[in-house]
Amino acid sequence: MKPHQQGTERVITSLDWLAVLPVGLLLRQVDLTGCGPTCITVSRWRPGAGAGGLEGTGLCVCKEDGAVCGSDGRSYRSVCALHLRSWVSLQSGGERIRKAHDGECKLAPVIVVSPKKIHNVTGAQVYLSCEVKAVPTPVITWRKVSESPKGVKLLEELPGDRVNMAVQVRGGPSKHEGTGWVLINPLMKEDEGVYQCHATNMAGEAHADGSITVTEQNKSKKASLLAWDNPS
Known part of the structure; x- marks a missing residue:
């Protein structure tokens, strides 16, 4: 009406x-x-x-x-x-x-858009992103998830000392939302793994995982040539 x-x-x-x-x-x-x-x-x-x-x-x-x-x-x-x-x-x-x-009611972080699963070759430029809604606006960080030889879950704060990686955060796209990215260029085999978007504010916290699978470029080209020479 x-x-x-x-x-x-x-x-x-x-x-x-x-x-x-x-x-x-x-x-x-x-x-x-x-x-x-x-x-x-x-x-x-x-x-x-x-x-x-x-x-x-x-x-x-x-x-x-x-x-x-x-x-x-x-x-x-x-x-x-x-x-x-x-x-x-x-x-x-x-x-x-x-x-x-x-003022507006406090809202614990909610992941609006989760990081995706990416598959690419070494040397490529890739990024993962996530969107979070919260009041007040959340602090967004990125972590790489790994596991120790004893099976203990490890969280590495990014970018750390990785020279091929950058982390960026900005407000939006909507009110009380924040967007975070982790950019990798060039992509290396050791960058393969699970990446976690983590958001926190005074009302609580939330996280969501994405992943990157890396194929070495030479192996990818070789596989393509074999497929060309031996069509099914």
Whole structure:
């Protein structure tokens, strides 16, 4: 359901729209007895009425701009959006939703896009990437996973002293997301193995594995020639 125009006033016809509307958009009151403590009453102007075109006080706008975290664990664009959601919850027999704190709710890292499995030849340039969502924005690192002769799992922090490897991290592609890459150039046989994308913030941590399989280029060419000489 979309907002529609009525004069110069935009009227919201569905309560669910409040969570996605920009702060400051004029809304009809849900409670017609008056604006709540977090809102202010404003007049509206009718086109063509000149300076005397202001009439009534039946519209409310939110006084506070900024996201808040609700007691339901959800983030809201403004405290007014939270109060309206609480009103909807109470009307449907649910619980009152209160403001837990200013700012968005904390979210432990969640791997949105995991590293892939890659197969390439020595000398090539390859990379693995992962995307992580978290609030606050997570710290992303890369590790190479190996196993000791005694079967103990080992995690090597990257890039370490590897001259053919680089690790990069940036924000995005969406809000509260981060993307990390490990780039290898040129690819060597010893680079083969399992690589782990690890993300952490104050709310928790998460990780996901990808892998690189390496074929030596000379062996790859030889296999191609044999296949050409002996077609099936």
